Amino acid sequence: NFLLTQPHSVSESPGKTVTISCTRSSGSIASNFVQWYQQRPGSSPTTVIYEDFLRPSGVPDRFSGSIDRSSNSASLTISGLKTEDEADYYCQSYDSTDQVFGGGTKLTVL
Amino acid sequence: EVQLVQSGAEVKKPGESLRISCKASGYYFNTYWISWVRQMPGKGLEWMGRIDPTDSHVNYSPSLQGHITISVDTSISTAYLQWSSLKASDTAIYYCARHRNMYEWGQGTLVTVSS
Numbered sequence: 001n002f003l004l005t006q007p008h009s010v011s012e013s014p015g016k017t018v019t020i021s022c023t024r025s026s027g028s029i030a031s032n033f034v035q036w037y038q039q040r041p042g043s044s045p046t047t048v049i050y051e052d053f054l055r056p057s058g059v060p061d062r063f064s065g066s067i068d069r070s071s072n073s074a075s076l077t078i079s080g081l082k083t084e085d086e087a088d089y090y091c092q093s094y095d096s097t098d099q100v101f102g103g104g105t106k107l108t109v110l
Numbered sequence: 111e112v113q114l115v116q117s118g119a120e121v122k123k124p125g126e127s128l129r130i131s132c133k134a135s136g137y138y139f140n141t142y143w144i145s146w147v148r149q150m151p152g153k154g155l156e157w158m159g160r161i162d163p164t165d166s167h168v169n170y171s172p173s174l175q176g177h178i179t180i181s182v183d184t185s186i187s188t189a190y191l192q193w194s195s196l197k198a199s200d201t202a203i204y205y206c207a208r209h210r211n212m213y214e215w216g217q218g219t220l221v222t223v224s225s
Contacts, residue, residue, distance in 0.1 A: 037155070037213065044215040044218055045213070050211055101147070
């Protein structure tokens with residue numbers, strides 16, 4: 001099995017750009033797709049990025065995803081930050097038997 | 111429209127049994143896995159296990175194997191998560207989600223276990 005490690009929290013001002021990292025502990029980040037979920041307080045998670053960089057319909061193009069083989073990590077980048085982006089963000093990936101979630105990153109837009 | 115509708119909140123005592131449900135609609139039930147995900151109070155998302163509705167094969171999280179049972183009834187497009195003996199530490203919100211890669215989530219079921 002493996003772990004996905006995210007920063008506990010990040011903060012940035014409205015209109016700016018923020019990047020949240022997700023580092024895989026073992027196995028290649030490129031071996032299995034990475035998804036990103038947004039969870040606002042009191043709500044179910046929703047998908048903002050799937051299969052490394054794809055956006056579900058309805059998710060603005062301010063959200064983008066990427067992977068970096070050299071650091072064995074995935075990243076979620078949110079540009080043009082809005083106060084409504086304030087939420088918890090989780091990365092998720094898998095191997096042959098298990099699904100794994102990162103510990104989550106609290107994004108504060110202040 | 112794809113929907114996953116979960117059963118309502120439960121309050122139980124330690125040692126009691128419980129089964130919660132997740133009814134799917136708007137798609138052919140057998141074409142997506144169903145996973146259960148736990149969120150303990152103030153904590154992150156934790157994958158519990160996944161079932162393939164075509165053959166009811168289940169992969170459990172190693173940390174939860176033996177404590178939970180995941181099952182499906184394909185005739186009514188419903189997945190279940192059950193416990194035979196609850197602990198106080200099972201207090202959490204439980205989400206079901208359909209997925210291949212991308213998860214699509216139910217609304218969550220709050221389970222409170224307290225004496």
